[in-house]
Amino acid sequence: MSINIPKLPTIRDLDIREKKVLVRIDINSPIDPETGEILDDRRISVHGKYIKEMMKDYNPALVLISHQGRPGEGDFTSLEKHAELLSKYTGVTVKFVDDIIGPKAREEIRNLKPSEILLLENLRLLSEEIIEASPEKQALTMLVKKLSSNVDVYVNDAFATAHRSQPSIVGFPLSLPSCIGPVFEKEIQAITRILNSFESPRIYVLGGSKVRELLRVIENLMRNKLADRILATGLLAHLFLVAKGIDIGVENMKVLEEKGLLPLIPRARYILMRGAPIETPIDFKAKINGEVRNVYVGEIRGVIKDIGNNTVKIYGDLLKDAKVIVMRGPAGVIEEEEFRTGTLNLLESVYKSNAFTLIAGGHLGSMVDENRLNNRIHVSTGGNALLLFLSGEELPALKAMELSSKMFLGW
Ligand SMILES: Nc1ncnc2c1ncn2[C@@H]1O[C@H](COP(=O)(O)OP(=O)(O)OP(=O)(O)O)[C@@H](O)[C@H]1O
Numbered sequence: 001m002s003i004n005i006p007k008l009p010t011i012r013d014l015d016i017r018e019k020k021v022l023v024r025i026d027i028n029s030p031i032d033p034e035t036g037e038i039l040d041d042r043r044i045s046v047h048g049k050y051i052k053e054m055m056k057d058y059n060p061a062l063v064l065i066s067h068q069g070r071p072g073e074g075d076f077t078s079l080e081k082h083a084e085l086l087s088k089y090t091g092v093t094v095k096f097v098d099d100i101i102g103p104k105a106r107e108e109i110r111n112l113k114p115s116e117i118l119l120l121e122n123l124r125l126l127s128e129e130i131i132e133a134s135p136e137k138q139a140l141t142m143l144v145k146k147l148s149s150n151v152d153v154y155v156n157d158a159f160a161t162a163h164r165s166q167p168s169i170v171g172f173p174l175s176l177p178s179c180i181g182p183v184f185e186k187e188i189q190a191i192t193r194i195l196n197s198f199e200s201p202r203i204y205v206l207g208g209s210k211v212r213e214l215l216r217v218i219e220n221l222m223r224n225k226l227a228d229r230i231l232a233t234g235l236l237a238h239l240f241l242v243a244k245g246i247d248i249g250v251e252n253m254k255v256l257e258e259k260g261l262l263p264l265i266p267r268a269r270y271i272l273m274r275g276a277p278i279e280t281p282i283d284f285k286a287k288i289n290g291e292v293r294n295v296y297v298g299e300i301r302g303v304i305k306d307i308g309n310n311t312v313k314i315y316g317d318l319l320k321d322a323k324v325i326v327m328r329g330p331a332g333v334i335e336e337e338e339f340r341t342g343t344l345n346l347l348e349s350v351y352k353s354n355a356f357t358l359i360a361g362g363h364l365g366s367m368v369d370e371n372r373l374n375n376r377i378h379v380s381t382g383g384n385a386l387l388l389f390l391s392g393e394e395l396p397a398l399k400a401m402e403l404s405s406k407m408f409l410g411w
Pocket residue numbers: 207208209210233234235304305306328329330331332333334335360361362363364365382383384
């Protein structure tokens with residue numbers, strides 16, 4: 001079955017040359033709560049690369065907006081450091097203003113000339129930005145009203161926030177001629193290629209800790225017959241082993257309990273009974289008496305922290321023949337160096353394969369060797385947005401963009 005993805009306007013459909021362009025990006029990054037340092041700047045570097053191209057091709061005056069973290073959490077910080085990194089990746093000095101809709105920000109926007117870039121402060125300092133509502137309601141917020149009257153067009157390049165119905169995502173498209181940006185477009189192209197591919201085998205390697213979300217993805221994959229094999233790793237593997245009736249040991253059951261995952265066992269059983277092509281590991285890495293040991297299913301001891309050597313080999317062999325690969329979430333506790341082997345080896349199989357590959361998720365993305373990438377491999381900037389999309393859910397950003405293209409482009 002193929003999935004219908006709406007045709008969305010891109011910067012080629014809108015006249016942005018020398019215009020004042022408001023661009024919603026997602027440079028939300030992991031932050032060290034103690035020092036405030038940005039721990040991984042992948043999203044910033046990806047946006048930087050495409051902004052640089054946009055400047056070269058269209059010479060606009062760019063006003064960038066983004067969020068960082070959530071109020072009350074350790075990663076809720078200013079975007080000042082992000083501006084420095086954006087300057088590094090774009091090769092243009094990105095001016096930062098510690099204001100969003102006040103007189104200071106509006107003055108800076110009014111004075112901005114083509115070839116200049118301005119970054120406004122963290123959008124989530126505005127309480128309006130946290131509230132989710134319909135595009136029609138969001139178009140009436142102060143954020144949308146105050147900024148719309150100072151720019152010519154709106155570009156949504158924040159694919160990773162496409163699942164939020166917040167004013168900076170769904171309000172502007174109803175107020176200004178709008179389109180998606182290049183990062184968003186690349187993500188849609190990769191997902192379309194994955195979801196509409198009839199080449200097989202199509203193999204999903206699903207791991208990490210967002211097990212609830214992954215079950216939704218698996219249910220959609222089954223509904224639409226999108227996967228030939230699903231190789232479970234990470235905490236998803238724990239859950240499916242238990243659902244298969246396999247004893248994973250008291251300590252690992254406790255891990256599932258602590259993460260609130262035990263209630264998902266019946267749902268996982270139902271997924272298996274309906275014939276989902278889910279493979280589970282045959283061995284794992286665990287720390288026993290201070291030493292890393294390879295333990296086999298049937299005699300699992302210790303806390304499982306990675307997939308084992310034989311599973312790496314078997315999963316690797318399966319990936320060799322794949323035509324399409326989607327890899328999401330790490331295979332083990334990659335925060336501990338000794339438990340990165342499974343993830344790194346699976347990535348090695350991806351680099352060597354000829355399959356079109358989508359790699360998703362912040363933790364997994366941080367393990368990718370940029371020097372080994374090629375145009376067959378797309379490393380997504382999306383986390384939850386991508387998972388929801390793969391689960392078959394409508395993303396508010398796409399809906400708002402469709403409304404906008406009807407209103408302003410007559411599509
Ligand atoms: N066997 C395991 N036991 C416990 N935790 C695990 C195991 N395998 C992986 N994890 C944990 O999963 C977490 C990453 O999962 P997550 O689902 O957040 O992936 P991600 O790639 O960062 O995706 P996203 O960007 O959507 O957050 C890591 O913190 C890692 O320690």
